[in-house]
Amino acid sequence: MNPRRKKRLAITSSIIVAFAVATGLVLYALSQNIDLFYTPTEIVEGKGNEKAMPQVGQRLRVGGLVVPGTVRRLDDNLRVSFRLIDNGPAEVTVEYQGILPDLFREGQGIVAQGILVEPNRIVASEVLARHDEEYMPPELARQLKGIEHVPPSQWQTQPNASNDTEEGGGYDR
Amino acid sequence: MWRWLHPYAKPEATYRLNQKMLPWFAVPGIVVLAVATIWGLAFAPADYQQGDSYRIIFTHVPAAILSMGLYMTMATAALIALVWQIRTAEWAILAIAPVGAVFTFISLFTGAVWGQPMWGTWWVWDARLTSQLILLFLYLGVMALYAAFEDERTGAKAAGILALIGVVNIPIIHYSVYWWNTLHQQSTITKVITRFEKPSMAPEMLWPLLLNILGFALIAGTLVILRLNNQILQREVRRPWAQAILSGAIPASQAANTGAANTEERG
Numbered sequence: 001m002n003p004r005r006k007k008r009l010a011i012t013s014s015i016i017v018a019f020a021v022a023t024g025l026v027l028y029a030l031s032q033n034i035d036l037f038y039t040p041t042e043i044v045e046g047k048g049n050e051k052a053m054p055q056v057g058q059r060l061r062v063g064g065l066v067v068p069g070t071v072r073r074l075d076d077n078l079r080v081s082f083r084l085i086d087n088g089p090a091e092v093t094v095e096y097q098g099i100l101p102d103l104f105r106e107g108q109g110i111v112a113q114g115i116l117v118e119p120n121r122i123v124a125s126e127v128l129a130r131h132d133e134e135y136m137p138p139e140l141a142r143q144l145k146g147i148e149h150v151p152p153s154q155w156q157t158q159p160n161a162s163n164d165t166e167e168g169g170g171y172d173r
Numbered sequence: 174m175w176r177w178l179h180p181y182a183k184p185e186a187t188y189r190l191n192q193k194m195l196p197w198f199a200v201p202g203i204v205v206l207a208v209a210t211i212w213g214l215a216f217a218p219a220d221y222q223q224g225d226s227y228r229i230i231f232t233h234v235p236a237a238i239l240s241m242g243l244y245m246t247m248a249t250a251a252l253i254a255l256v257w258q259i260r261t262a263e264w265a266i267l268a269i270a271p272v273g274a275v276f277t278f279i280s281l282f283t284g285a286v287w288g289q290p291m292w293g294t295w296w297v298w299d300a301r302l303t304s305q306l307i308l309l310f311l312y313l314g315v316m317a318l319y320a321a322f323e324d325e326r327t328g329a330k331a332a333g334i335l336a337l338i339g340v341v342n343i344p345i346i347h348y349s350v351y352w353w354n355t356l357h358q359q360s361t362i363t364k365v366i367t368r369f370e371k372p373s374m375a376p377e378m379l380w381p382l383l384l385n386i387l388g389f390a391l392i393a394g395t396l397v398i399l400r401l402n403n404q405i406l407q408r409e410v411r412r413p414w415a416q417a418i419l420s421g422a423i424p425a426s427q428a429a430n431t432g433a434a435n436t437e438e439r440g
Contacts, residue, residue, distance in 0.1 A: 009256045016337050023341045034353045036299040063354060101293035103222055111356055128293045131222065133361040135230070136375040141221030149222040 037063035037111050044090035044120055054116055061113045062092055062122055063130065068106040084110060096124040102151040103129035182259045184405045185414045191398045191405075198398060202391030209384035217378045229287045231382055234362065235389035237280035240308060241343050243273035243393060247315070248340045251333035261401075263329035264408065266336060267319055268401035272393060274312035281305060292356055300349035301357035304342060311339040362386075 001009070027034070032048050038060055046053045054060055064084030071082040074095070081095045094112045104110065109132070114124030141147045180186045213231035220227040250265035284302070285295045296302065315332045322328035350359045365372045365379065372379055409415040 005256055008258075012252065012255050012334075012337065015334070016340065019338045020341045023345075027345070031353070034300050036297065036353070036355050039354070063356075101291070103291055105222075126293070128297070128356060129291065130356055131291060131358055132373075133358045133364065134373040135220050135223075135227055135361070135378050137218035137377070138221040140375055147221065 037061035039086040040064045040084050040092045040120075041086050041088040041090045043092050043116070045088070053119075056116055056119060058116050059114070060116060060122075061111055062094065063109065063111040064092070066104070066106050066108055066110055067091060071106055082106075082110075084112070090120075092120045092122060094122050094124050094127070096127050098127070100127055100152040101129040102153065103131055103149075104152050105149055107147070182257075182261065184261050184264075184409050185412075187261045188402055188405045188409075188418075191402045195395065195398050195402075198391050198394040202388060202395050205384060206388030206392055209381050209388045213378075213381035213385060217381050218375070220378075223291055226287065226290050229283050230361075231385045233280060233283040233287060234382060235386040236276045236283065237305070238362065238386055239389050239393050240273055240277040240280050240305075241346060242390070243269055243276060243397075244308065244311070244336075244339070244343060246397075247273060248336050251336040254329060255333045255337070260326075260408075261405065263326065263333070264404040265397075265401055266315065266329065266332055268397050268404055270312050270316045270319070270332075270336075272396045272400065274309060274316065276389075276393065277305065277309040277312060281309065288356075294356075297356050299355040299357060300353045301346065301355050304346040304349050307342055308339075308346060311335070311342060315339075 038047065038054060040062065043054055043060075043062060045051065062084060064086045067083040067085050071080065073079070074081055077097070078099065079095065079097045080100065081093060083091045083093050085091045094110075094114070096112065096114075104127070109130035111128045111130060112122060112124040113126040113128075114122045117123050136144070138148075141149070181190065210231065214228055217228070217231075219225050247266055247269040250262045250269065253259055254262035254266060281302075284305075288297075289295050315336050318335055319328045319332035322331065347360075349355060350357055361372075361374050361382075365374070365383075374382065406415055406419070410419070
């Protein structure tokens with residue numbers, strides 16, 4: 001390689017490396033803030049090294065798995081409450097009035113946006129469903145994971161759903 | 174070591190190589206894409222929780238993968254253009270950018286259409302969606318910068334620098350779902366590579382998906398080849414070799430589609 005090209009290569013690579021390092025530092029500094037949601041553990045025990053606790057009255061998102069057996073209709077309208085968990089023992093309760101997304105079921109990942117009304121209770125204005133990167137036909141899901149997915153819109157009409165009207169239904173346990 | 178590449182600094186050599194490669198991309202590309210799309214949409218089984226809605230994955234994932242792959246290709250061309258100052262590499266930036274931008278847009282659009290019924294929202298500002306939107310802006314920025322200068326080579330240099338700097342966004346897009354918690358799920362295809370024996374997608378869904386990725390790649394290659402050859406002919410229109418092609422004096426097998434299209438256009 002001739003010296004002029006070598007020089008240009010050096011300048012170009014150093015610009016790229018410098019920019020990559022700068023971006024890396026910015027992202028590292030922001031890493032706590034880029035998360036879309038708090039996990040239940042972070043709400044109960046605090047987030048990050050400083051164990052920063054969210055304030056009561058704060059607007060936030062919480063994401064976790066719906067604890068099986070905790071989905072309850074609160075009255076005869078669309079109000080529903082359920083608990084969320086991640087790895088830890090910490091659980092938070094979410095209350096929501098509205099139509100649940102079709103992917104909602106017990107054990108499913110959920111992101112709820114709302115206001116923290118008590119240290120571990122959230123009144124949500126929006127509930128979004130997460131799904132994992134696994135795709136399989138229904139028979140395989142039944143066989144492998146024992147999951148029969150019933151969208152919330154079909155809970156009442158489903159004969160094998162729990163006959164307790166308090167209970168929200170979901171998959172066979 | 175790279176001596177065999179040197180002839181392609183000459184636009185004419187690149188043009189002829191492109192014309193030779195074109196049918197090998199275009200024909201299998203159309204066939205594979207048609208087969209894979211029909212297989213995915215009509216014959217693959219429905220998903221246990223998403224039903225038929227998951228089928229948009231057969232467009233969404235290939236478009237997203239190619240949007241990043243094309244960006245890396247464009248950045249490589251930009252590096253060659255900046256360091257070796259080869260004009261064909263500069264034109265390659267311009268040939269790739271709009272194709273990449275369209276693939277990025279397809280991935281964002283299909284993602285929104287998929288997100289609405291499944292997640293419950295068209296859009297959420299999580300790390301994956303936002304970084305992919307930035308990729309679209311990078312493509313548009315490269316195209317705008319290229320055209321923003323009176324002198325085309327200055328524009329190519331500026332666009333090349335932007336393309337290279339934007340490379341930092343590619344690992345961010347890929348790892349966003351691992352580094353931060355996001356609404357977007359993690360990568361199915363990465364799991365196919367890291368644990369091939371136990372992929373997270375049933376084989377009768379996975380094969381049409383992989384085939385679709387191949388089909389999208391071939392179509393992307395076809396579009397880039399066509400665009401690059403048009404760029405070359407446009408720039409070299411006064412050269413004897415280009416005149417010969419444009420006037421139809423050379424065998425049809427070498428001129429192929431692009432040459433023919435240009436002949437009509439320019440009389």
